[in-house]
Structures are given as C-alpha cells and as structure tokens.
Amino acid sequence: LAGAPLVILNACETGPSRYMPHVDLEDAMFQLGAFGVVVTQVSVWMTLGHEFATRLFARLSRGERVTDAMTMVRRELQEEKRNPLGLLYAYYGHPAASFRR
Numbered sequence: 001l002a003g004a005p006l007v008i009l010n011a012c013e014t015g016p017s018r019y020m021p022h023v024d025l026e027d028a029m030f031q032l033g034a035f036g037v038v039v040t041q042v043s044v045w046m047t048l049g050h051e052f053a054t055r056l057f058a059r060l061s062r063g064e065r066v067t068d069a070m071t072m073v074r075r076e077l078q079e080e081k082r083n084p085l086g087l088l089y090a091y092y093g094h095p096a097a098s099f100r101r
Contacts, residue, residue, distance in 0.1 A: 006066060006097060008038040010053050015039035015090050026092050036066055036093025048085050052077070065098045066091055 007029045009015075014025050026037040038056070040049075052073060059069035074086035 005034055006036045006038070006060075006093070006099065007034040008053065008056070010038070010040065010044075010049050012040060012043040015041045030092075034093070036091065036097040038066065038070070038089060038091050041088050041090055044085070044088055048083070048088075052086055052089060060099045063098055065096055066093070067095050067097075 007026075009025060009029075026039050029037045044052075055073040055076060056069055059072060060066065064072070070086075070089060070091055074084075074089075077083045077086040
C-alpha cells in the first residue's frame with residue numbers, strides 16, 4: 001500500500017477481526033501503509049453495504065472528508081429510511097483524510 005490509500009473494508013466484521021489473533025485487520029492495513037481505514041463493526045447486509053458505500057463514494061468523490069462523509073451518510077440513512085445501521089461503520093485514521101485530487 002505504498003501510495004498511502006484510504007482503505008474501505010466493506011464486509012462483515014472487518015473492524016474487530018476475530019480471525020487474526022495478534023492484530024486487527026485495520027491495524028494490518030496501517031502496518032502496510034494505509035492512511036485511513038473504514039471498517040464494519042458487525043455483520044452487514046449486502047443491501048446496506050451497497051447503499052452505504054455508494055453514498056460514501058459519492059460524497060468522497062466531491063472532496064468531503066471521510067469523517068464528514070460518514071456522518072452525513074449515517075444521518076441520511078436515519079432520516080430517509082429510519083435505518084440507524086450506518087452506525088455499524090467505523091473509521092480509523094486522520095480525521096481530515098479525504099480523496100486526493
């Protein structure tokens with residue numbers, strides 16, 4: 001991960017990894033060179049994962065910070081669909097991280 005990318009692990013339980021006994025998956029991404037990592041804390045449904053990622057990428061592509069984009073996606077899901085499950089996603093990394101242009 002030499003380019004210090006933002007890594008988005010949009011799959012079940014990518015945050016609190018139980019399968020790597022000595023290091024969390026997000027920690028492994030940092031050790032490999034990631035600048036920031038988005039993970040899920042528990043299992044997520046495919047439809048939620050797709051919608052969350054689609055909305056997140058749309059906001060990131062406009063230059064929003066990861067933290068701001070995630071907050072807004074969570075709010076949108078809650079307000080539009082009464083779905084609080086955007087809270088299942090967590091971000092680890094610099095709070096001002098965004099896509100580079």
